[in-house]
Amino acid sequence: MIRIGAFLVGLFFAGWLIVSFGVGAAAYISEPPQETAEHAFHEKPKALTLASDGPMGKFDRQQLQRGFQVYKEVCAACHSMRLVSFRNLAELGYNEDEVKAIAANWPIQTPDIDPATGEATTRASLPTDPFPSPHANETAARAANNNALPPDLSLITKARSGGAPYIYSLLLGYQEPPAELAQRFPDSMPGPGLNYNPYFANLNIAMANPLGSDGIVTYSDGTNATREQMAKDVSAFLVWTAEPTLEKRHQTGWAVLIFLIIATGLGYMAYRNVWAGVKH
Amino acid sequence: MAEQVTMNQDGTAAIESDGVRRRDFINIAAVSFAGVGAATVLIPLITQMAPSKDVLAEASTEVDVSAVAPGQTIKTIWRKQPVFIRNLTPAEVADAEGVSVDGLRDPQSLQDRTVEGRTNWLVTLGVCTHLGCVPLGAAQGEVKGEFGGYFCPCHGSHYDTAGRIRKGPAPTNLLVPEFAFLSDTVIKIG
Amino acid sequence: MSFSWAKHYEPKSDLTKWLDDRLPLPRLVYGAIGAGYPVPRNLNYFWNFGVLAGVALVMQIVTGIIMAMHYAPNALVAFDSTEHIMRNVNWGWMLRYAHANGASFFFIVVYIHIFRGLYFSSYKAPREMIWLLGLVIFLLMMATAFMGYVLPWGQMSFWGAKVITGLFGAIPLVGEPIQQWLLGGFAPDNAALNRFFSLHYLLPFVTAGVIILHIWALHIPGSSNPTGVEVKSESDTVPFHPYYTAKDGFGLGVFLILFCAMLFFAPNFLGHADNYIPANPLSTPAHIVPEWYFWPFYAILRAFTFDFFIVPAKLLGVLAMFASILLLFFLPWLDRSPVRSGNYRPLFKIFFVVLLLDVLLLGYLGGAPAEEPYVMLSQLASAYYFAHFLIILPIISKIEKPKPLPFSITESVLGKDNTGIAGGPVLQPAE
DSSP: OHHHHHHHHHHHHHHHHHHHHHHHHHHHHHSOOOOOHHHHHOOOOOOOOOTTOSTTOOOOHHHHHHHHHHHHHTGGGTOOOTTOBGGGGGGGTOOHHHHHHHHHHOSSOEEEEOTTTOOEEEEOOOTTSBOOOSSSSHHHHHHHTTTOOOOOOTTHHHHSTTHHHHHHHHHHOOOOOOHHHHHHOGGGSOOTTOEEOTTSTTSEESSOOSSOSTTSSOOTTOOOOOHHHHHHHHHHHHHHHHOTTHHHHHHHHHHHHHHHHHHHHHHHHHHHHHHTTOOO | OOOOOEEOTTSOEEOSSTTHHHHHHHHHHHHHHHHHHHHHHHHHHHHTTSOOHHHHHTSOEEEEOTTOOTTOEEEEEETTEEEEEEEOOHHHHHHHHTSOGGGSSSOOOHHHHSBTTBTTEEEEESSOTTTOOOOBOSSTTOOOTTTEEEEETTTTEEEETTSOEEESSOOSOOOOOOEEESSSSEEEEO | OOOTTOOOOOOOSHHHHHHHHHOOHHHHHHHHHSTTSEEETTOOGGGGHHHHHHHHHHHHHHHHHHHHTTOOOOTTTHHHHHHHHHHTSTTHHHHHHHHHHHHHHHHHHHHHHHHHHHHTTTTSTTOHHHHHHHHHHHHHHHHHHHHHHHTTOBHHHHHHHHHHHHHHTTSTTTHHHHHHHHHTSSSSOHHHHHHHHHHHHHHHHHHHHHHHHHHHHHHTTOOOOTTOOOOOSGGGEEEIIIIIHHHHHHHHHHHHHHHHHHHHHOTTTTSOGGGGSBOOTTOOOSSOOOOGGGHHHHHHHHHOOSOBTTBOHHHHHHHHHHHHHHGGGGHHHHOOOSOOOGGGOHHHHHHHHHHHHHHHHHHHHHHSOSOTTHHHHHHHHHHHHHHIIIIIHHHHHHHOOOOOOOSOHHHHHHSOOTTOSTTOOOSSOOO
16 A cells, blocks of 8 residues: 555656756757856856965965054055954054054944943944944945945855856956857946956956055065065955965864874774774 | 793783793783873873863953942952952041951951052952852842841852951952953952 | 574673673673674764764753853843853853754754664664664754743844744644744743743753663664674674774764864854844744755655645645654554565665755755745645655555675675575684
């Protein structure tokens, strides 16, 4: 009885799926899906090698400081970084007084309440404060940016599937839309306020080219601030903001793995000992 | 092929051969390694409950006391606990200095509890040393106790104008946190 | 214990005697996973995965309880409290990555455990109850994992909750009220997050309870083995301790090496980038997918694209997805072959391999975008899945000619068995 019922249920599901497949396949052949502009022009991120890559990866603190400078002088005008606090900058090699000075002199102040009147006000930031957002709220951010919301950058290298290479490629990917795009997909040409960038998912990004020319940042360590260098440094910095514990993770990982390999080796020998003489 | 397995009393298998001692050693080593590993895993499982980085970062605080007139007390928060900052009047200072230290439960002079040259600035935790209630006497109109300092309503501890325990169950004086004047008007606590 | 030669617990010290008279817990453990449980001597490494699943559950419970000390189940702060664990809590990053990857490894282990059961027909009499309880555990795991994925309140959390509860909306008439009741609102929000947190904390303990029943049921007939021939004499078995404790210890070491390599060097490999974006009810991710361990079922759900007369395609997909798991409950009565082990069933073995590849393909398709040719392929793969269990298995169990079985486990291992009569307790194992 169970098998007859099962047979009928199986026949129904399998049969209807085959019918659906047949109908779908016929449609697929008679009207093959049209190629989209994204499919034709979207590009995979370029390769980027950072010191933090791979299981032995460590942060290059000099590079992170340069990347922080790029964030501060270029990105911070529009992009918040709310999950990172000024105090975290100590991990980049800044000492306590430098951190304090960076927080106090940050161009955007931290929102607070006036202790005398209770009204909203702002004050200079303390090391314990997170980086203040350049916009009061999402509506203000959209209003100031042509209705596009600049994403928070704290987790950006983990929140985009391409990771740091994606950020790096995107920053250097601004270009004139190819003539072929205008011919084949006129609807996908960048509209007003949009910019063509083949590394962006739908090819048209609202953010204007932030690293338009070499030297828009003057590095305090004397490194030549080419566009390439700035894109690389800020990508490295954003790997750190997304996961400040990365170095500790790698170090702990090796200690744990080496211990486990030895313990498992011993475990294997003990297992062979116990079973010695018992065929199985 | 010998099939016979003899069992030791403790349940481990022993094979009658020359390798017994070496084999026992490996079994013991394997179990020991597992034990050490398990014990090490406890470290993160236990230390995760210790104060986190953001809590530790707030271990010190700076307070502007320019608006505190003599006779006034302000309450501020340091490490999520109340701190009383009191600008003592000359009479209160004299009162505190007039007490003989020897007879006190927790013998300390006002000088011991304040910064040199600024003995009028009494900075204490607003936490009764008995069982942790917040004493009265900081806000205007609150009971200051029999000795004009603070009074804890929970179990009736009386503190004097130097925050010293004078009467009631509290064992020690109100705790003075580590603090320093960064300028004439800014105190850094912690 | 069902085997007459099973050793009995004998307390040695005064303390253990005293305890044994009052609370015979050591006796219970001794009989369950100690020297008092005779186990077939010929188990291969696929029999390690039951213990590994138990270890995975314990790891999940321990790391989960710890994270609950730092996590806040409120839609306003859930995302930030998760990042607080990652950034500020001592070792928080490790505990959270262990919990997230632990879920994946739990499923890997359980899937291998299930396919072991399918190949060696561990579901057949007298072990049907073990199989049924195992399926209950699997369902509980799926519910727990789904609700756990909602807790970080990222984009995939939110949209996963919306899509999965939306499945209930496919039920005619009562669907929409049920969906709203599940969510406590019209879309996932604080009410849903809070109840998911509560249930996510509860269900692992229910799972642990069902696991105890699962092991209890296992100890009635004893463990199955790769030949599928039941234990006949003492020479067929070895005591669980030290033989299988040693083997499981080694297996656990290998498991932990793989798990830690993932945890420390590729902790986000199995996750989805979009879940690092805070939940946004106004913007759907370009490509919503559940966690990888749900992909085969997600592919079956999406394979139905045409209404069946009055039954809408959406409802068909939901029914098929639930049916794909529920049919496993009937498996002991669908496969009537008297032979258990796939090693002795040539025809079954071929179809088993096809099923394995089919499920892997379904997994791949479930993670792929909802475009052609993925949808068409998932229709074929889903059709095979149902046909395999509901049509092919019952038929091959009728027409197949199995290979000759060994007389006993001992014979299969040694090539001979001098114990003589089947079933009789033999005190002296043969030379």
